[in-house]
Each structure stands twice: as structure tokens, then as C-alpha cells.
Amino acid sequence: MNLQQTEQATTQGALMLAVETLRAGDQVDLSSCPFLKAHPAADLQYGVVEEVERETPECVAVWYESFNSVGYPLGTMLKVSPETFAKHSVAHLSEVSRQLASLVLEQAVSRGLEVEADAVRDAVDQFCKLHDIAATETERVAACDEAQQLWLVHKATTEADPDAQPSWDYVVEHFGLDASFDYSAADRAQYYQLLKVEQEGKGNGADLPESEDAATRDDVPSKKLKSQLIASWLGAKGVALDGHRYLAAHQEKAKRVIVVVDGRFDRSVFKAAHEEARSAGVEAEKMHVYCQIATYTGRSIEITKFEDVQVKDLDRKQRKRVRVADLSGLALDWAVALARGCTMEDKHDAFRRIAKDVWSEEKLAEQLSTMTNEPVIVRELSANFEPIPAFSTSREHGGLIVEEEGIATRRHTKSGLWFAMMSADLGDREQPAWSKWTTQGGTRYGNLSYQVNKRQQLFSGETQLIAAMRCYVASKLGEEVEVPVVLLAA
Known part of the structure; x- marks a missing residue:
């Protein structure tokens, strides 16, 4: 629904929306529905939209909670609750509304003022005059709503726990933003909110948000994979570094370290690799990373994906990138264990680790030939291993x-x-x-x-x-x- 349609509907006093714009949770006045208006409850309660589907180019199917599904011709207008109508209106803000909301927030932040409902409309009207902004009534109302929402975000991220508020320089580095760009107060508030969502989602308390601890990740490369990837670098007077999870080599003259991750390179892996270089006494100003995919980068980080490496038969763990929505069975159980931070390794590697000091190589090889080699969970205290729990089928887990x-x-x-x-x-x-x-x-x-x-x-x-x-x-x-x-x- 565009702003012109919204203004027309408001002017006419009818909170009308086209059926194809409805979303789950919207409230529809069933007395405006040509098919359900005769229902005994049509005048008593709203129909809550459960699902909307475009069945054909000219037909939209809507399922209501506690009511039957209805097939509407495309473009059918239905009356909705004021809350639903307001939600749709705000969702389609124009650039004018966003500009006005941003100006209101910037003034409030710079002057230490509260964005209050009684004053925000006056501020919006004032900015329209000062900056010669032509805004419709609907755009001004939307700007007021957006300004108050932005203020709530700003207030939540700056006043709830000011001691835990990271600096803007940290936010720039974390999201890989352009440090030379002058971000508005509204944009900064949005980035701080994203940071807060990450922090809460990962359960790190007052710590700055980061990915799961690298010590529990199943992305440590094999020695063969490291040697395959650093071969070309060693020709440039590089030195291989053994005994590290991710750190593979060092180029002293270039002050560069080579890092290999058999999976995703993110902030937690960067920190782990940086710590490995420090512990090894290696001076490094640059980090060249080989990985499957990278979700963290910076000015001193160079990324090369495995798919771009001109080396045949890389010794990678055979993996496939899959949508979580498609996971099931053992694959889903494994992903749950990974999400819970469980330490995992292949069964053969786990058994070899336990038996290598007791069994001969011949007996060990014979035993391994009879065993499957699926991932298992390593117990923290005993270092023994156990099957991955059936999270997706067992209520116990x-x-x-x-x-x-x-x-x-x-x-x-x-x-x-x-x-x-x-x-x-x-x-x-x-x-x-x-x-x-x-x-x-x-x-x-x-x-x-x-x-x-x-x-x-x-x-x-x-x-x-x-x-x-x-x-x-x-x-x-x-x-x-x-x-x-x-x-x-x-």
C-alpha cells in the first residue's frame, strides 16, 4: 500500500487495505468481507489472519484463525483494525518521513532532550518549514511514529547500561563500516540496536558480541590441508608454523601470517588466530586467511575462499552448505550439537586419540575398519566420546x-x-x-x-x-x- 492510498483511506474514514497486502497477525473486520459478513461473529470480533497465499495471478487465499479460508479476487479491499492499519502505514515510510524522523532524533540527541509524543509533531512541522520539506499529512504522521521508535532504540542502547555501551569505533569495525562516512544519529542508533540483538542472541551478558568460542568449533584444518595451502607462500621465504589450530605459516619480511579455517572465518576465529600469533612470538601486520566463507574482515585481513584456490583435491572435511529449514535426522541433530557449543570430532579420530598409546597401529587399523566414521561428541572431563543425542526425535533431549x-x-x-x-x-x-x-x-x-x-x-x-x-x-x-x-x- 503506497502513501497516496494510505492517505485516501484515512481521509475517507475507512481503514481499508488491499487483500494482497495482508500479513499474518493482521486483524480484519469481517463485516467488510463479502464472504464472511453473514457469520454470527462477524460483528463481534476481528478475524486474525493466519496465512496469506497468492494461489493464482487473480486470486489471493487468506486463512483466518477460528474461521474458514477465503479466496478473494486480487485487489479486494477489506477493513482492518486501527492497529493493523497503522502498522502497514509505518512499514511503507517514504524518504521524506525518514528524513524528518532522523532530523528529530539528531536534535534530541544533540540537545539532550526527550522525544515526547506532544513535542515531536511540533518538531516535525518546524523542520518542514526550516528545510523547505513538502510533506503530506500522512508522511508527517509516519515521521512522528518513526522518530519515537528511533528514540526508544537510542534510549535503550545508551541509558539501560551506559558502562557496557561500546564505542562507535568498535561498531564501525564490527560491521565493517566505512569509517570516513558521517553516519546520522538515527543510523547509529540502528547499528547499536543490531549489536544489542546479536549480544542478546548469543547470551554473552555484558561481553561484546561474538561467535561461539573457537575452542568448541568443528573447523580445525588438517595438517595436510595446511601444507597444501601454504606451499606457494613458503616459496616467498615463508616459515611453516606447527602446533596451532589455525595459524599455518609466517612471512617475516612481509609481516604476514597465514591462517587456515576449514569452515567459517568470523570474529572469534580472528581473535583465536591473533592470540596464536602472539603466543608464537610472531610479528604480524597482515593476516591472509583461507576459508570456506568469511563473515568478518578488516583492512589488515586478506581472504581467499577454497573455491578460488588453484589446488586439486584439497584435504577438506567433506561438507555441504544446507538451509537449516531443510535439515532433518542426523544432520539436524549434529547442527543442534554444534549450536550448543559441543566439542565434536569424527569417531575414527576420537578412537585413535584414546587408543593410540595402548594398541598397536596394526590392531588400531583393524578396529577402525569395522567402525563407521560419523561425528561424535567428546565428553569434557573424561575425553571419551558418545553418539550425538537425538535432539529432533527425543523429548528427553x-x-x-x-x-x-x-x-x-x-x-x-x-x-x-x-x-x-x-x-x-x-x-x-x-x-x-x-x-x-x-x-x-x-x-x-x-x-x-x-x-x-x-x-x-x-x-x-x-x-x-x-x-x-x-x-x-x-x-x-x-x-x-x-x-x-x-x-x-x-
Whole structure:
């Protein structure tokens, strides 16, 4: 719904929305529905939208909670609740509204003022005059709402715990932003909010947000993989470095270290590799990283993906990048264990580690030939190993996670599928929206407040536990994860 349509609907006194713009959780006045207006409850309660689907180019199907599904011709206008209408209006802010909201916030921050409902409209009107901004009534109302939302974000990130507030320089480095760009107060508030979401999602308390501890990750490269990748560097007077998880070589003249990660290079791995270089007494101003994918970078970091390496038959653990929404069985259980920070290794490596000082190499090889080689969990105290728990099928294991993490689930009465969302995403509203996508905590692709790629928050599954475990993994590791091929085959 564009701003012109919104203003027309408001002027006419009818809170009308086109059926194709409805979303899960929206409230529809059923007396305006040509198919349900005769229902006994049509005049007594709103119909809460459960799902919307474009069945054909000219037909939109809407499922309502406690009511039947209805197929509407495209463009059908339905009356909605004031809350629903306001939500749709704010969702389609124009650049004019965003500019005004940003100006209001910047003035409040610079002067130490509160953005209060009574004063914000006066400020919006004032800025329209000062900056000669032509704004419609709808754009001014939207600007007021946006300014108050931005102020709440700013206030939450600066006043809740000022001692834990990281510097703007840290935010620039963390998100890889352009340090020379003059970000507005509104943009800074949005980045601080993203930082806060990451921190809360990873459960690090007052610590700055980062990925899971590198010591528990299943991404340590083999010695052969390291030697394959550093061969060309050693020709440039490099020195191989043994005995480290990620650190592989050092070029003294260039003050560069070579780091290898058999998986994702992120901030926690960078910190671990940097600490390894410091412990080895290596002076390094640059870090060249070989990895599957990188989610952290900086001016002194050079990245080379495995797919760009001109070396045949790299000794990588055979993995495949898979959407979390598609995981099931052993692969899903493995991903849950990874998300919980369990230390894992292949069964053969675990058995060899335990028996190498007791059995001969011949006996060890004979035993290994009779064993499967799937990933297992290593016990912290005894260093023995055990199978990965059946998180996605056993309530003893998966049910505990559902309770600990506050994962909400529900069953779709029509399809029989189960849906799951984290309570933090579902919110505390009396009638929460089970929406598949959200921009909260999404990946930013621009400087404006709305330039954030949507993040999937709602996951489905054939059973309650499958849906819940997919939701849990995505909340910790993202929407995609690299899974050992042997588990996918299983």
C-alpha cells in the first residue's frame, strides 16, 4: 500500500487495505468481507489472519484463525483494525518521513532532550518549514511514529547500561563500516540496536558480541590441508608454523601470517588466530586467511575462499552448505550439537586419540575398519566420546532445549505442519504475529534504517521437535550451515 492510498483511506474514514497486502497477525473486520459478513461473529470480533497465499495471478487465499479460508479476487479491499492499519502505514515510510524522523532524533540527541509524543509533531512541522520539506499529512504522521521508535532504540542502547555501551569505533569495525562516512544519529542508533540483538542472541551478558568460542568449533584444518595451502607462500621465504589450530605459516619480511579455517572465518576465529600469533612470538601486520566463507574482515585481513584456490583435491572435511529449514535426522541433530557449543570430532579420530598409546597401529587399523566414521561428541572431563543425542526425535533431549530457550510452537490445523519461533521474536503481544520473516537482527546492506535483509524467524517441520530444533539452530548459527556430507547421506 503506497502513501497516496494510505492517505485516501484515512481521509475517507475507512481503514481499508488491499487483500494482497495482508500479513499474518493482521486483524480484519469481517463485516467488510463479502464472504464472511453473514457469520454470527462477524460483528463481534476481528478475524486474525493466519496465512496469506497468492494461489493464482487473480486470486489471493487468506486463512483466518477460528474461521474458514477465503479466496478473494486480487485487489479486494477489506477493513482492518486501527492497529493493523497503522502498522502497514509505518512499514511503507517514504524518504521524506525518514528524513524528518532522523532530523528529530539528531536534535534530541544533540540537545539532550526527550522525544515526547506532544513535542515531536511540533518538531516535525518546524523542520518542514526550516528545510523547505513538502510533506503530506500522512508522511508527517509516519515521521512522528518513526522518530519515537528511533528514540526508544537510542534510549535503550545508551541509558539501560551506559558502562557496557561500546564505542562507535568498535561498531564501525564490527560491521565493517566505512569509517570516513558521517553516519546520522538515527543510523547509529540502528547499528547499536543490531549489536544489542546479536549480544542478546548469543547470551554473552555484558561481553561484546561474538561467535561461539573457537575452542568448541568443528573447523580445525588438517595438517595436510595446511601444507597444501601454504606451499606457494613458503616459496616467498615463508616459515611453516606447527602446533596451532589455525595459524599455518609466517612471512617475516612481509609481516604476514597465514591462517587456515576449514569452515567459517568470523570474529572469534580472528581473535583465536591473533592470540596464536602472539603466543608464537610472531610479528604480524597482515593476516591472509583461507576459508570456506568469511563473515568478518578488516583492512589488515586478506581472504581467499577454497573455491578460488588453484589446488586439486584439497584435504577438506567433506561438507555441504544446507538451509537449516531443510535439515532433518542426523544432520539436524549434529547442527543442534554444534549450536550448543559441543566439542565434536569424527569417531575414527576420537578412537585413535584414546587408543593410540595402548594398541598397536596394526590392531588400531583393524578396529577402525569395522567402525563407521560419523561425528561424535567428546565428553569434557573424561575425553571419551558418545553418539550425538537425538535432539529432533527425543523429548528427553530436544524438549529440554525447547524449555530452556523458550521456543514457541503451534500446529497448523489445515496442513498438520508444526511451526516454531523463538519467544524473543514472537514478542509479548496479546495476539502475536507468526510471521516467517523479520528485519530484526538481519544483515545490513545500506545506511538507511530499513536497508536490512530479512531474517527467517518462523520454521516448520513434520513434528514439533523438528520445527523447534530448526528454529533453535537458525537462531544460533544463521539460516545456512555446513554439514558433513556423511550425515546428509544418512
